[in-house]
Amino acid sequence: MSSEPSGTASAFSGWSTRRWLRTGVATTLAVLAVLGSVGGWAMWRTSQITTELVDRRSPALIASMRLEQSLVNQETGVRGYGLSGRADFLEPYAQGVSAERTALRRLRPLVAGDAQASADLTAVEKLAGTWQERIARPVSSAPAAEAVRLATQRATEGKATFDSLRRAMARQQAHLEGERAAASRDLRHAVTLRNWVFSGIAVVIVAVACLVFEGLRRGITAPLGRLGVAAREVAQGRFDRSLEGAGPADLRRLAGDVDSMRRRLVEELQFSEASRTLLDEQAADLKRSNTELEQFAYVASHDLQEPLRKVSSFTQLLQRRYGGQLDERADQYIAFAVDGANRMQVLINDLLAFSRVGRVHNEHRTVDLEEVLDKTLDALSVALEESGAEVTHDPLPTVVGDSTQLGMLWQNLLSNAVKFRSPDRPPRVRISAELLGDTWEFAVTDNGIGIAPEYREKVFVLFQRLHTKDAYPGTGIGLAMCKKVVEFHGGTIGIDPGHTAGTRVVFTLPAAAQEPAAPDRKTQP
Known part of the structure; x- marks a missing residue:
C-alpha cells in the first residue's frame, strides 16, 4: 500500500517546472474544452427551442386564429346578405376570403413538419371548402332575392357545416396551443439547464484557477521565495547558511547550484583570508624593506659621498700637482681615477634622485x-x-x-x-x-x-x-x-x-x- 505513493512521488519528482506547467496548461485547456462544449450545447439547445417557439409554434397559432377570424367574417357576411339581400354585407365576406388565402399561405409551411397539425389543417380546409361550395359561394353570387331564398333554404345545412368547421378549427388551435405550451416548457427547462451549466462552468473555472494558483504557490513561488530568502542571508554574510531546494527538479538543481556556489565562496573566502594574512606579512616586510632603503639612501647621500669626495679631491690634486712630472702611463691612470670618481658621484646623485620620486617630493x-x-x-x-x-x-x-x-x-x-x-x-x-x-x-x-x-x-x-x-x-x-x-x-x-x-x-x-x-x-x- 505504501510503496505505490512513494513510487508515484518518485515518478513526479523528476519533473521540471516546464513539464509541470505544460501538463497543467494541457489539463486546464482540456477541462475548459469540455466545459466549453457543454456550455455550447446548452446554448445551442436553448437557441433551437427559442427558434422553434418564435419561428414556428407561435406564428402557427396566430395564423390559425387569423384563419378562423377570416372564416367567421365570411360566415357573417354571407348570413347578413342572405337575410337582408343588401350587397354591403358582402364586403366582410370578400375581406374574409382574402384573409383566408393569406392565413393558409402562412400556416401551411409552419405545420409541414407536424403530422397532427397538418391533419387538422387538412380537415379545416376540407370543411371550409364544403361550406364555401354549398353555402358561401352560391349565396354570395346570387341576386338579392335569390340569395335570400337560398339562405333560407340552406340555413340548417349551413349552420351544421359551419359548426363542424368551428369544432375542427378549435381542435387545430388546441393542438397548436398545446405544442406552443410544450415548447415554452422546454425553453424554460433549457434556460434553467443553461444557467446551471454556466454556473457549474464558473465554479469549475474558479476551482481550476484556485488549483493553478495553489500549485504555482506550492511548486514555484514558495520554493523560490525560500531560496531567495536563503540567498539574501548568504549575500548578507551568513555563509554557513545551507540552501535546501524544494519543488520541481530544476528548482532543486538551482538550489543545489547556488549552495555549491556558496561552498565555493566559503572556500575562496578562506583562501582569501589566508592570502590577506600573507599579504599583510609581505606588506610589513615591504614596509621594513622601504625603511631600510630610506636608511640606505641616507647613508648613500652622506656617508658614501664624503669618502667619494675625498677620493675625487685627492685624485684631482694628484692630477694638478704631478701632471706631466710622471710618465705617460701614470698620467693616464690618474685620469682614469679622476673620471671614475666623478662618474661615481654623478651616478650616486642620479640614484638618489630616482629613489626620491614619489617618496620625498610628493x-x-x-x-x-x-x-x-x-x-x-x-x-x-x-x-x-x-x-x-x-x-x-x-x-x-x-x-x-x-x-x-x-x-x-x-x-x-x-x-x-x-x-x-x-x-x-x-x-x-x-x-x-x-x-x-x-x-x-x-x-x-x-x-x-x-x-x-x-x-x-x-x-x-x-x-x-x-x-x-x-x-x-x-x-x-x-x-x-x-x-x-x-x-x-x-x-x-x-x-x-x-x-x-x-x-x-x-x-x-x-x-x-x-x-x-x-x-x-x-x-x-
Missing part, C-alpha cells in the same frame, strides 16, 4: 606646465645655446602633480633631445599637447639620431644604455626617471613607433581643468 597640487617648462629652459639655456637647439611648444595646460618631479621630467626629455642630436643638423624640438577626454597627451619630438625599434622598450629600464659613455655621456637613468615620474602621476609613456625622423616620446597626464587657447610659443637658442 606634494600634489595645481601645476602650470608653462611655468615649469620656462624654468627648465632657463636651466638648460647654456646647453641649448651651445648646441643651437630650437624648442617650440603648444600652449601647455594646468595639471595636478608635483612641480619638482614634473620639472625633472621636462629636463630629462629635453636633455636627451639635445644630447642625442644628429651631427649634421642643429636640434629642433617640438612639444605638443592634446586633450583626450580627461587626459592630456604630450609629445616631445626631435630630429636627432632616433631609437631603433628593438630598443623602444629597453630605453626605459634603469641603467640601460644604447651607446658608450665616450660617444654620449650619462648614467642611463634619464628615461627610467621619466617613466617613474609619469606613472607616479597616473599616466603612461612610450616611444611613438610611427615616427622615424628622430624620436617622438609620448606621455599622458590626468587633466586638471580646461585651459583657454593661447598662441604657439617659440624659444630661440
Whole structure:
C-alpha cells in the first residue's frame, strides 16, 4: 500500500517546472474544452427551442386564429346578405376570403413538419371548402332575392357545416396551443439547464484557477521565495547558511547550484583570508624593506659621498700637482681615477634622485606646465645655446602633480633631445599637447639620431644604455626617471613607433581643468 505513493512521488519528482506547467496548461485547456462544449450545447439547445417557439409554434397559432377570424367574417357576411339581400354585407365576406388565402399561405409551411397539425389543417380546409361550395359561394353570387331564398333554404345545412368547421378549427388551435405550451416548457427547462451549466462552468473555472494558483504557490513561488530568502542571508554574510531546494527538479538543481556556489565562496573566502594574512606579512616586510632603503639612501647621500669626495679631491690634486712630472702611463691612470670618481658621484646623485620620486617630493597640487617648462629652459639655456637647439611648444595646460618631479621630467626629455642630436643638423624640438577626454597627451619630438625599434622598450629600464659613455655621456637613468615620474602621476609613456625622423616620446597626464587657447610659443637658442 505504501510503496505505490512513494513510487508515484518518485515518478513526479523528476519533473521540471516546464513539464509541470505544460501538463497543467494541457489539463486546464482540456477541462475548459469540455466545459466549453457543454456550455455550447446548452446554448445551442436553448437557441433551437427559442427558434422553434418564435419561428414556428407561435406564428402557427396566430395564423390559425387569423384563419378562423377570416372564416367567421365570411360566415357573417354571407348570413347578413342572405337575410337582408343588401350587397354591403358582402364586403366582410370578400375581406374574409382574402384573409383566408393569406392565413393558409402562412400556416401551411409552419405545420409541414407536424403530422397532427397538418391533419387538422387538412380537415379545416376540407370543411371550409364544403361550406364555401354549398353555402358561401352560391349565396354570395346570387341576386338579392335569390340569395335570400337560398339562405333560407340552406340555413340548417349551413349552420351544421359551419359548426363542424368551428369544432375542427378549435381542435387545430388546441393542438397548436398545446405544442406552443410544450415548447415554452422546454425553453424554460433549457434556460434553467443553461444557467446551471454556466454556473457549474464558473465554479469549475474558479476551482481550476484556485488549483493553478495553489500549485504555482506550492511548486514555484514558495520554493523560490525560500531560496531567495536563503540567498539574501548568504549575500548578507551568513555563509554557513545551507540552501535546501524544494519543488520541481530544476528548482532543486538551482538550489543545489547556488549552495555549491556558496561552498565555493566559503572556500575562496578562506583562501582569501589566508592570502590577506600573507599579504599583510609581505606588506610589513615591504614596509621594513622601504625603511631600510630610506636608511640606505641616507647613508648613500652622506656617508658614501664624503669618502667619494675625498677620493675625487685627492685624485684631482694628484692630477694638478704631478701632471706631466710622471710618465705617460701614470698620467693616464690618474685620469682614469679622476673620471671614475666623478662618474661615481654623478651616478650616486642620479640614484638618489630616482629613489626620491614619489617618496620625498610628493606634494600634489595645481601645476602650470608653462611655468615649469620656462624654468627648465632657463636651466638648460647654456646647453641649448651651445648646441643651437630650437624648442617650440603648444600652449601647455594646468595639471595636478608635483612641480619638482614634473620639472625633472621636462629636463630629462629635453636633455636627451639635445644630447642625442644628429651631427649634421642643429636640434629642433617640438612639444605638443592634446586633450583626450580627461587626459592630456604630450609629445616631445626631435630630429636627432632616433631609437631603433628593438630598443623602444629597453630605453626605459634603469641603467640601460644604447651607446658608450665616450660617444654620449650619462648614467642611463634619464628615461627610467621619466617613466617613474609619469606613472607616479597616473599616466603612461612610450616611444611613438610611427615616427622615424628622430624620436617622438609620448606621455599622458590626468587633466586638471580646461585651459583657454593661447598662441604657439617659440624659444630661440
